[in-house]
Amino acid sequence: MKLFGQRGRNDAEQKARSSLAEATALYQAGRxxxxxxxxxxxxxxxxxxREDAPQALSIAAAAMGAQGRHAEALVAYDALLPVFGxxxxxxxxxxxxxRSNRAQTLAVLFRxxxxxxxxxxLARAAARGRGPEMPLIAAAAQNGLIYxxxxxxxxxxxxxxACEALAAHRKPDRxxxxxRLGLARSLNGQDRHEEAxxxxxxxxxxxxxxxxxxxxxxxxxxxxxxxxxxxxxxRSTEARTRAAAAHDACLAVFGPDHHRTAEARTLLDRIIDGx
Numbered sequence: 322m323k324l325f326g327q328r329g330r331n332d333a334e335q336k337a338r339s340s341l342a343e344a345t346a347l348y349q350a351g352r353x354x355x356x357x358x359x360x361x362x363x364x365x366x367x368x369x370x371r372e373d374a375p376q377a378l379s380i381a382a383a384a385m386g387a388q389g390r391h392a393e394a395l396v397a398y399d400a401l402l403p404v405f406g407x408x409x410x411x412x413x414x415x416x417x418x419x420r421s422n423r424a425q426t427l428a429v430l431f432r433x434x435x436x437x438x439x440x441x442x443l444a445r446a447a448a449r450g451r452g453p454e455m456p457l458i459a460a461a462a463q464n465g466l467i468y469x470x471x472x473x474x475x476x477x478x479x480x481x482x483a484c485e486a487l488a489a490h491r492k493p494d495r496x497x498x499x500x501r502l503g504l505a506r507s508l509n510g511q512d513r514h515e516e517a518x519x520x521x522x523x524x525x526x527x528x529x530x531x532x533x534x535x536x537x538x539x540x541x542x543x544x545x546x547x548x549x550x551x552x553x554x555x556r557s558t559e560a561r562t563r564a565a566a567a568h569d570a571c572l573a574v575f576g577p578d579h580h581r582t583a584e585a586r587t588l589l590d591r592i593i594d595g596x
Contacts, residue, residue, distance in 0.1 A: 340359065340362065340363045340377075341360075341363055341373060341376060341377060341380070343359055344356050344359040344360040344363060344377060344380045344381075345380060347359055348380055348383060348384055348387070349534050350534070351387075351537045351574055353384040353387040353388050353575075354384070354388065356380060356381075356384045357380075357381045357384035357385060357388070360377040360378065360380040360381040360384065361377070361378075361381050363377035364377040364378050364381070371408060372408050372409070372415075375401055375404045375405055375408055376415070378397065378401055379398075379401055379405075379418075379419050379422070381397065382394045382397035382398050382401065382422070383422055385397065386422075386425075386426055386429075387538075387575060387579070388575065388576055388578070388579070389575055389576050389577065389578025389579035389580070389582065390578065391426055391429050391430050391580060392430065394426050395423065395426045395427070395430060398419060398422060398423035398426060399423070401419060402416075402419065402420070402423070405419050412446050412449070412450060414450070414452060414454035414455070414458065417443060417446055417447065417450070417454075417458045418454070418458060418461075420439065420443055421440075421443055421458060421461045421462060421465065423439070424436050424439040424440050424443065424462070424465045425461075425465055425468075427439065428465060428468045428469055428472060429580040431472065433468075433469040433470075433472035433473045434469070434473065436465055436466075436468070436469040436472075437466060437469035437470065437473070439465075440462040440463070440465040440466040440469060441462075441466060443458065443459075443461075443462035443465075444459055444462040444463065444466070446458075447459035447462060460486075460490070460496045463482065463486050464486075464496070464499050464500065464503060466482060467479045467482050467483050467486075467500070467503040467504075467507070468503060468506075470482065470507075471503065471506045471507055471510060474510065476506075476507040476508075476510035476511045477507070477511065479503060479504075479506070479507040479510075480504060480507040480508065480511070483500050483501075483503045483504035483507060484504065486500050487500050487501070487504065493527055493530060493531075494531070494535070495531060495535040495538070495539070497527060498524055498527050498528055498531065498535075498539060499539065499542075501520055501521075501523055501524035501527065502521070502524050502539065502542050502543065502546055504520050505517045505518075505520040505521045505524065505546040505550070506546065506549075508520060509546070509549045509550055509553060512553060514549075514550045514551075514553035514554045515550075515554065517546065517549070517550040517553070518547060518550035518551065518554070520546075521543060521546035521547045521550055522547070524542075524543050524546065525543045525547070528543055537574060540570045540571055540573070540574040540575065540581075541566075541567040541568070541569075541570035541571035541574070541581055541582070541585055542567075542581065544563045544564070544566045544567035544570060544585075545563075545564070545567040545581065545584060545585050545588065547563045548560045548561075548563035548564035548567055548585075548588055548589075548592070549588060551563060552564075552588070552591075552592055552595075557592060557595065560592050561589065561592045561593065564585060564588045564589040564592055565589055567581075567585040567588075567589075568582065568585035568586055568589055571585050
């Protein structure tokens with residue numbers, strides 16, 4: 322009986338791992354509704370290892386955000402934080418990643434000051450930590466901080482931080498892409514539209530070289546940066562084309578309720594009204 326029980330637990334663990342991997346793969350493929358459903362199914366099996374349910378629910382929360390249900394995602398992250406603290410520990414990479422995702426959600430809900438404080442704390446925690454995950458957590462915190470500074474109109478600070486990060490990180494990867502987009506946003510915020518357009522064009526060149534799973538989360542972001550720059554330069558026809566492309570890309574990947582879809586729609590309407 323003891324051996325049978327042990328085998329049953331091992332089978333359950335294997336099934337849980339397989340289902341978590343499937344939910345993660347669906348999320349990375351941009352199949353967010355399916356990823357959410359699969360993750361919730363994993364979380365519903367209470368006999369599986371105790372860490373699987375919170376991990377699954379964190380995937381579900383990320384999938385909610387990717388579908389534009391940002392407020393709902395934040396509620397989920399808030400509920401999961403104490404659970405992750407108990408299961409993994411306060412400064413475990415899993416907990417820090419959850420906090421990072423929560424911070425990004427705060428930013429898109431225009432709670433920029435809270436995002437700034439959380440990202441600064443996350444950066445300090447990552448600096449104290451050890452292991453291969455910590456540089457990625459630090460990078461995400463840095464990106465969140467740049468977004469939060471831009472959101473508060475503190476564009477010169479965001480520019481300085483983005484330039485510093487780009488100087489330290491020279492890999493042609495998704496982190497460099499989001500840094501260039503953050504830099505373009507800060508330059509547009511200072512009405513330095515020529516510089517912002519040049520930065521957006523560099524981001525576009527980099528984006529084209531990345532694999533699909535790295536491009537997808539930034540769908541529409543490059544076109545949005547270009548449209549903002551072109552509008553600032555008075556090149557309304559080009560700006561309208563780029564804004565429409567940004568909106569279409571966001572709509573296809575994230576749906577109508579996502580924050581970037583809404584930003585593209587607002588910019589497109591503003592360009593049309595000003596034409």
